[in-house]
Amino acid sequence: MLNYLGKSQYTADPLFDGMLDDFRIYNYVLAPTEVSVLAGTSLTAAQWRQAYFGTSADTGDAADTADPDGDRVVNKLERAFGGEPTLYEPDLQPTVEVAASNLHIHYRKSKALTDTTIAIEEADAPSANWSLAVGSTQVLSDHGSYEVVRFSHAIDTNAPLFLRVAVE
Ligand SMILES: [Ca+2]
Ligand SMILES: [Ca+2]
Numbered sequence: 001m002l003n004y005l006g007k008s009q010y011t012a013d014p015l016f017d018g019m020l021d022d023f024r025i026y027n028y029v030l031a032p033t034e035v036s037v038l039a040g041t042s043l044t045a046a047q048w049r050q051a052y053f054g055t056s057a058d059t060g061d062a063a064d065t066a067d068p069d070g071d072r073v074v075n076k077l078e079r080a081f082g083g084e085p086t087l088y089e090p091d092l093q094p095t096v097e098v099a100a101s102n103l104h105i106h107y108r109k110s111k112a113l114t115d116t117t118i119a120i121e122e123a124d125a126p127s128a129n130w131s132l133a134v135g136s137t138q139v140l141s142d143h144g145s146y147e148v149v150r151f152s153h154a155i156d157t158n159a160p161l162f163l164r165v166a167v168e
Contacts, residue, residue: 031084033112034145042114048079052086080118080167082110082146094165102135102152105163110146119166120151126162133163 003009005023006016024038032051036043045064046056053062061068064076069085073092078085083092094107109118122133135153153163 031145033082033084033110036112037145042112043079044115045076045079048112049075052084076116077167080110080113080116081108082112082143083108096163098155101155103155103161103163105151105153105165106140107149107151107165108143108146109149112145117168119168120153121164121166122153123162123164124160130164130166 005020006018030038032048033043036051043051045058049058049062050056053060055062058064060066062075065074067074069088071083071088071090071092073081073083073089075085077083078092081092083089092108094105097104097106105120107118110116120133120135120137121130123130133151133153135151138150138152140148140150151163153161155161
């Protein structure tokens, strides 16, 4: 089938009256977050729910605490990590790694966040008070709609150390 930019298959339709700045072809259907990032815009929580679930309300499958795809990552975290809330993704959760004298935590960060922040927190016991972790952050790879980020914290062999990804 022959197609045109700015000209419809239907002769009754007028020609496009404007300018085209960018044109791309994908071999798959873009996810709402990908479209948002391509357009240089971000999604609020309500817009993200609307795009994926057809409702802006924080209820049912669209609720922040819901996990309709069963990948053990609730919607609020799917949004922060740039996940697909209706697609089972076994590798979406943050991972930790001990390397040399550092404790690393790897996580995905959506590039379309507006009203959500990600922070790394540390404590010397899970039940202790958590505070903003001191360390360095490095973007390991860019996947278009999200980045894979590594946070590194120096290990003091005499002190226990716990890190967590806090999404607010
Ligand atoms: Ca999920
Ligand atoms: Ca998912």
